[in-house]
Amino acid sequence: MSRLSWPAAWTAAGAVAAALLAANIAAPPVLATSVVYAASASTGEPTPQPSGSPGADTTPPTAPGEVRPCPPPLPTGGTPQGVVGLCWSASTDDVGVTGYEVYRLTPDGFVKATSTTSTITVISGLTIGRTYTFYIVAKDAAGNTSRPTAPFSTAAVTGMSVSPSPGTGDTTPPTKPAGIQADCLPDFKGTSFCWTPSTDDVGVTGYDVYRRTDTAWIPVGTAIGTHFTEGNLVTGQSYVYFMVAQDAAGNLSLPSDLITARASGGYPTYSPPPVSCKIEYTAWSWSGGFSATVKIINLGQTPMNNWTLRFVLPDAGQKVANGWSATWSQSGKDVTASAMPWNSVIQGGASLQIGFNGTLTGANPDPTGFMLNGGVCIRG
Helix, strand or coil, X not given: CCCCCHHHHHHHHHHHHHHHHHHHXXXXXXXXXXXXXXXXXXXXXXXXXXXXXXXXXXXXXXXXXXXXXXXXCCCCCCCCCEEEEEEEECCCCCCCEXXXXXXEEECCEEEEEEEECCCEEEEEEECCCCEEEEEEEEEECCCCECCCCCCEEEECEECCCCCCCCCCCCCCCCCCXXXXXXXXXXXXXXXXXXXXXXXXXXXXXXXXXXXXXCCCEEXXXXXXXXXXXXXXXXXXXXXXXXXXXXXXXXXXXXXXXXXXXXXXXXXXXXXXXXXXXXEEEEEEEECCEEEEEEEEEECCCCCEECCEEEEECCCCCCEEEEEECCEEEEECCEEEEECCHHHCEECCCCEEEEEEEEECCCCCCCCEEEEECXXXXXXX
């Protein structure tokens, strides 16, 4: 099929736009104020709602492609207002595409702007010169919905309908969020990303974040700062997002570039080594000193190599003076006994006896917190 030259395409687009605008003047379209989705029980995301009868069509159309502005013709009369013309490449379906739905981004999220059976549409009632963001989905007769197009932004141009009252106050949007990076919080269980701040002539109040599902772009949160996290996602699965900055007057920035973030499982929860040792501690004391023997029993079947035993002497006056069958050291109340070359292996089910002499200035309570190679030992 031959491709139309731009002037011919402009003419074709203008003819359709003029017809649509004329119909709008006669019977202005009612724009939806909210979008209703059917949510799945597991993820809360909107899903296509095909017929449940056996053998029903459950295959959605392909996503519309090549979204582009199609400028309507200049007005020939009347008071002008802002108009956006959109064109796109047709979707395909195993049965047949029945139409398209166009959604426009507002401060409250995406709202349905229009439905059409064509691949060209004109949306009126906008502010001339202001940039608006849209996405488009295709539908088939069974109600299956295609994946949404990427957000597409274009400025409203002069149309031929009666203009609404001009806006007053702050009409300058924030700048586009930029510098997006995924996985800014790798310890978070879910997705995370961050970006550099947008700027505004008055001030940015927040960032609205949208995630792509199989049928729509849905709002998933508003960030006050320049990072965002979302939990309750499937670990290892990738998700696509974009965000827009908003100011106090409801002006929206251009959408950020799309960012793909992979849901992390977060850092693993620390699990201490299982108990695999037993300690039998015996001490006797005299005025100003004491002596102790420590029997280490390997409760497991695996040899313990290059073992290190740690424990705490509860009284500040208890000090290790010297010891045998281990290299002994003390820091504060913490005592460490390390293996000698000749007894560095304790076979599974075997035991080893070590000991030390100490000094004391008060009581002589038994040590606590025996740990061997990082694992907690039970007391015998």
